Amino acid sequence: MGVKLGILGLGTVGTGTVQLLQDTTDRNPLLQEVEIYRVGVRSLDKPREVQLPEGVVTTDLESIVNDPEVDIVVEVIGGLEPARSLILQALKNGKHVVTANKAAIARFGDEIFTTANEAGVYVLLEAAVGGGIPVIQPLKQSLSVNRIHAVTGIVNGTTNYILTRMQQEGSNFEDVLVDAQRLGYAEADPTADVDGLDAGDKIAILASLAFGGRIHLEDVYAEGIRQVSKTDIAYAEKLGFVIKLLAIAKLHASDRSKLSVRVHPTLVPKAHPLASINGVYNAILVEGEPIGQVMLFGPGAGAGATASAVTSDILHLVATLKTSTANPNPLLACRHQDYCEIAPISELVTRFYTRFLTRDQSGVIGKLxxxxxxxxxxxxxxxxxxxxxxxxxxxxxxxxxxEGDFRQALAEIRELSAIDSIPSLLRVL
Known part of the structure; x- marks a missing residue:
């Protein structure tokens, strides 16, 4: 018996997924079990890079999630709506869902997983974090016996590309951003990437898996890279650091019942494994006991990488449906119901790098x-x-x-007559 797919979206990732599903030579034999039954698009007239039989492509996306013949719905349209509504409708209709949508999962994961659990179906989301890097299933399966202490990642290729270029060329943020947009590495509206929001969505998902609880996205501290200057990158270099936008989820330093979950530009020591991750590449470092450190590295975006993760999830489901339709596989499901307590950023204990511009008066360093x-x-x-x-x-x-104590000290320093400005404030790993 074949498994019928309903694919929502035929953009970059959707096209890449269809191409993988159609090219079965020398690939997993389970691909032979998969039928691309329906594909939903916005426009039928748009030229496509893939050939599909007549009648497969439709603009009626709701008909796909309501079609009793469809076994698995693959959501690759992105955005919040109609993606959320279509995912929920598919789940209520007893369909399994594979999604690459980190924004919808990070914001509506509670609703989505509760609906999936009630319906007895699965939601798989390997492609939502880290592109083609397999990190979701390792956290749920291979590493699940460990006590995870921290997950630290470079999970946004756009910002890593920009910071790498700034570091290697001594360029300004704005100049590199314009270039990245021209090359297609950054969106026309780069807000989600450069302000740390995309990385915030991803670390919320990783924190939930690593620490066994749901995450309120609004509790995740997110700070982007707009304020990182070429001056700071040069000083960091002299001090033995590189600046990376890190997404961090770790046990709170003084209260292990709380988590610290945050995204911000960080001075990373050059000897650290994440310091050498450059360009559009992503890497996720998992630290736990007894495993120690494990780092997963690879392309964080792009049609091939993301389609690889989507298709792997499809095959994972197909294998499960073939072997245990009556006994749901707990490793595929999201079973935790409770929310993690996340400490406010003011409670963070870390090192800081700060740059001051001061008037040329005697005793300034002493006053600081x-x-x-x-x-x-x-x-x-x-x-x-x-x-x-x-x-x-x-x-x-x-x-x-x-951090709270440090901010109070800075507030007092700002009042000193000798201080002109504090152009930079960055955390140090």
């Missing part, structure tokens, strides 16, 4: 040290790096400090 000392901020290094016009530039790196 006094203000920091008032709030228990210990300084690892203080360097006066030179001048920008009339203003002296001072770069400070702290030891570990609670």
């Amino acid at each position: 040290g006094t203000c920091f000392g008032n709030y228990g901020v210990s300084l690892e290094s203080v360097v006066q790096t030179g001048f920008q016009g009339e203003l002296a530039e001072i770069v400070v790196v702290t030891h570990d400090v609670k």
Whole structure:
């Protein structure tokens, strides 16, 4: 008995998925069991890179999720609506769902997984995080016996490409962004990428899997890379760091019942495994006990990579349906119901890099040290790096400090007559 697919969307990922499903030579024999039964598109007139039999393609997406013949719905249209409504309708109709939609899962995962559990069907989402990198199933299966301490990733190819170019060429953010848009690495509206929102969606999903609880997306701290300057990249280099946009989910330093879940540009020591991940590549570092460190690396986006993950999920489902239709496989389902408690960013304990522009007055460094000392901020290094016009530039790196205390010290420092501005504030891994 073949398994009938209803595919929603025939854009880049949808086309790549159809191509993989049609090219069965020297691939998994389970591909022979899959029938592309219906494909939903916005327009029938658009030229396509794939050939499909007459009657397969339709603009009526609702008819696909309501068709009793369809076994698996593959959602690759992206965005929040109508994707959410179509996924929910498919689940209510007893259909399994494969999706690449990290935005819908991160925002509506609670509703989607509750509906799937009630209907006794599966939602698979390997393609939602890390493109073609297999990370979802490893977290659910291969690594599930471990006590996970942290998941740290470079999970957005656009920002990694921009920061890599800035580092290698000494270019400005705006110049590289324009180039990335021209090359197709960045969207016309790059907000979701450069403001850290896309990475926020992905770390919410990874945190949920790694720590066995649902995540309120609004509790995830997200900060992007717009404020990272070529000056900071140059100073980071001198100090032995590279700057990466990291997505981090880890157990809270002082209260292990809480999580720290955040996205922000970070100074990464050059010896760290993530420091050498460049261009549009992604990598996810999982730390746990007893496994130690495991890093998954690969292309984080693109038709081939994402279609690979979507198709793998389809085959995973086909194998499960063939062998155990009456006994749902718990490793495919999302069973946890409780929400993780996420600590506010003010409770984060980390090191900081800060750049000050100061008026050329005597005793400025001493005054900085006094203000920091008032709030228990210990300084690892203080360097006066030179001048920008009339203003002296001072770069400070702290030891570990609670973010709330550090922010209070900065508020006091801003009031000092000698301080012109604080152009940069970055966390250090």
